[in-house]
Amino acid sequence: MKTLHEYADMVEARLDALLPEMADGAYEMGGMPWLLANSMHYSLMAGGKRLRPAMLLAAVEMLGGDAGEALDFACAVEMIHTYSLIHDDLPGMDDDTLRRGRPTNHVVFGVGPAILAGDGLLNFAFETMLRAASAHPQRAAANLAAICEIAHGSGVTGMIAGQAMDLHCERADGGDAGALDYIQRGKTACMFAYPLRAAARLADADAAQLTALSDYGMAFGLLFQATDDLLDVTGSADAMGKTLGKDAASGKLTCVSALGIDGTRARIEREHRAAVDALSIFGARAAFFVQLVDDMVERTH
Amino acid sequence: MKTLHEYADMVEARLDALLPEMADGAYEMGGMPWLLANSMHYSLMAGGKRLRPAMLLAAVEMLGGDAGEALDFACAVEMIHTYSLIHDDLPGMDDDTLRRGRPTNHVVFGVGPAILAGDGLLNFAFETMLRAASAHPQRAAANLAAICEIAHGSGVTGMIAGQAMDLHCERADGGDAGALDYIQRGKTACMFAYPLRAAARLADADAAQLTALSDYGMAFGLLFQATDDLLDVTGSADAMGKTLGKDAASGKLTCVSALGIDGTRARIEREHRAAVDALSIFGARAAFFVQLVDDMVERTH
Numbered sequence: 001m002k003t004l005h006e007y008a009d010m011v012e013a014r015l016d017a018l019l020p021e022m023a024d025g026a027y028e029m030g031g032m033p034w035l036l037a038n039s040m041h042y043s044l045m046a047g048g049k050r051l052r053p054a055m056l057l058a059a060v061e062m063l064g065g066d067a068g069e070a071l072d073f074a075c076a077v078e079m080i081h082t083y084s085l086i087h088d089d090l091p092g093m094d095d096d097t098l099r100r101g102r103p104t105n106h107v108v109f110g111v112g113p114a115i116l117a118g119d120g121l122l123n124f125a126f127e128t129m130l131r132a133a134s135a136h137p138q139r140a141a142a143n144l145a146a147i148c149e150i151a152h153g154s155g156v157t158g159m160i161a162g163q164a165m166d167l168h169c170e171r172a173d174g175g176d177a178g179a180l181d182y183i184q185r186g187k188t189a190c191m192f193a194y195p196l197r198a199a200a201r202l203a204d205a206d207a208a209q210l211t212a213l214s215d216y217g218m219a220f221g222l223l224f225q226a227t228d229d230l231l232d233v234t235g236s237a238d239a240m241g242k243t244l245g246k247d248a249a250s251g252k253l254t255c256v257s258a259l260g261i262d263g264t265r266a267r268i269e270r271e272h273r274a275a276v277d278a279l280s281i282f283g284a285r286a287a288f289f290v291q292l293v294d295d296m297v298e299r300t301h
Numbered sequence: 302m303k304t305l306h307e308y309a310d311m312v313e314a315r316l317d318a319l320l321p322e323m324a325d326g327a328y329e330m331g332g333m334p335w336l337l338a339n340s341m342h343y344s345l346m347a348g349g350k351r352l353r354p355a356m357l358l359a360a361v362e363m364l365g366g367d368a369g370e371a372l373d374f375a376c377a378v379e380m381i382h383t384y385s386l387i388h389d390d391l392p393g394m395d396d397d398t399l400r401r402g403r404p405t406n407h408v409v410f411g412v413g414p415a416i417l418a419g420d421g422l423l424n425f426a427f428e429t430m431l432r433a434a435s436a437h438p439q440r441a442a443a444n445l446a447a448i449c450e451i452a453h454g455s456g457v458t459g460m461i462a463g464q465a466m467d468l469h470c471e472r473a474d475g476g477d478a479g480a481l482d483y484i485q486r487g488k489t490a491c492m493f494a495y496p497l498r499a500a501a502r503l504a505d506a507d508a509a510q511l512t513a514l515s516d517y518g519m520a521f522g523l524l525f526q527a528t529d530d531l532l533d534v535t536g537s538a539d540a541m542g543k544t545l546g547k548d549a550a551s552g553k554l555t556c557v558s559a560l561g562i563d564g565t566r567a568r569i570e571r572e573h574r575a576a577v578d579a580l581s582i583f584g585a586r587a588a589f590f591v592q593l594v595d596d597m598v599e600r601t602h
């Protein structure tokens with residue numbers, strides 16, 4: 001297995017090949033127009049950590065599968081994650097003007113093109129996975145199952161469900177612990193759990209391995225969100241690389257607003273343990289994934 | 302083969318089953334939240350003519366395939382069409398407040414939920430097709446090929462490409478005949494041509510039949526758009542069921558603005574002939590599809 005950084009580099013290179021920049025004004029019949037290609041490229045190549053796709057590739061290799069064959073599926077996960085950020089940042093949603101230290105997509109390209117860049121990345125994610133699946137007809141069933149997992153995670157009972165509930169609670173100025181759980185599972189954890197489930201499908205994992213990765217991904221996502229919520233209140237802007245306290249100011253339902261700081265720390269401890277426990281069937285092979293959650297908890301100390 | 306109305310009824314009933322309305326405030330872990338389900342439902346069940354999915358089903362039956370097995374693919378096409386309308390109507394895009402005589406999605410549910418309703422319908426379209434494909438593993442290759450066709454038609458070199466170019470030309474206050482062609486092929490014709498290509502895949506059509514349906518769909522789409530552009534200028538608001546003259550007022554690039562009224566009439570005649578010619582290999586079996594283009598041209602007389 002490789003390091004997180006090495007998996008991220010694989011993803012970075014492949015994304016750049018799948019979606020090259022175009023000259024201003026360029027288009028040809030049957031191809032993309034520059035405005036769409038470049039607005040998609042701007043957000044996709046904005047220096048994300050590629051955490052979700054890297055974890056998918058690592059899981060495939062941990063299970064003895066081929067990371068190269070899984071690469072387009074991993075890239076699709078990153079496209080979906082990126083589209084969700086572009087749409088989240090829009091006026092009418094979070095209305096953010098900065099993301100990863102750069103102006104958000106709609107600030108640079110306008111609201112209309114940003115909506116289309118998001119739509120385009122979601123559709124292109126499926127195009128990319130479907131093309132990869134079609135290239136290996138002898139693997140059709142496993143590839144189809146992997147695409148299903150990712151579609152489910154990003155879908156109307158997964159990521160989009162969480163976002164819709166988040167929007168509702170923000171407008172209603174609150175929500176209970178049940179709503180918090182629903183939002184964070186949907187919005188954040190599904191896009192870790194389901195790509196890992198896809199990895200299991202791609203690597204022909206057995207049912208126990210599939211469940212273990214799924215449980216780890218869900219716990220990882222909840223831990224990720226709880227850590228983020230905690231550091232939004234207790235962290236320093238420098239270390240986080242973004243404006244802090246924004247969630248509280250906008251009345252967003254977070255772990256801290258629903259559970260308090262101590263409750264959030266307890267949740268972090270609980271999800272950390274759940275994540276590590278889920279990996280037990282893999283033994284020492286899961287060191288990569290244990291390290292990820294250990295590092296995350298370390299940041300909150 | 303059935304009538305257009307009968308195919309539309311099949312689609313209507315299946316869409317309603319795939320996406321039922323929910324009680325206000327309802328949600329459960331792993332399911333959709335009411336806000337998302339109901340905003341998707343509002344636009345999906347808004348009384349569209351179901352032309353694209355009906356044509357897909359008719360093509361499958363013309364080729365000897367099973368319309369019942371193709372139904373979820375047809376419904377997915379309608380979901381994609383509907384999402385594109387929701388996003389098109391948003392502020393930052395066309396900023397429309399009325400669609401099919403009812404307030405547009407963002408007017409009823411707000412901009413944020415409307416963005417998510419569109420995202421949700423696009424993702425749900427893929428979820429629906431993938432679930433249908435997974436249910437018939439022995440048809441995996443044909444089903445996968447059909448999903449690929451639809452993804453291509455709705456994608457970044459298809460529908461979304463046309464929309465992005467349209468947005469650019471509107472802002473640049475114009476565009477040439479090449480841009481017009483690019484926009485109308487992408488934005489309108491691809492969502493007729495590619496669903497018909499999907500029908501060919503689902504019915505195991507041969508290469509000549511695939512090309513014939515594809516050519517017909519492209520000509521149909523260009524004819525559809527040219528007719529719409531012409532009637533926006535020469536038609537009556539009553540007959541069209543919408544505000545007329547809006548395209549000209551917003552500086553949109555249309556057949557009439559680029560080619561003039563006579564040029565548009567010539568285009569209508571040309572695409573009508575191309576559509577009918579493409580169907581020749583099907584002989585009398587293609588009566589359904591010939592009738593569709595004949596009726597369309599009839600409206601411009």
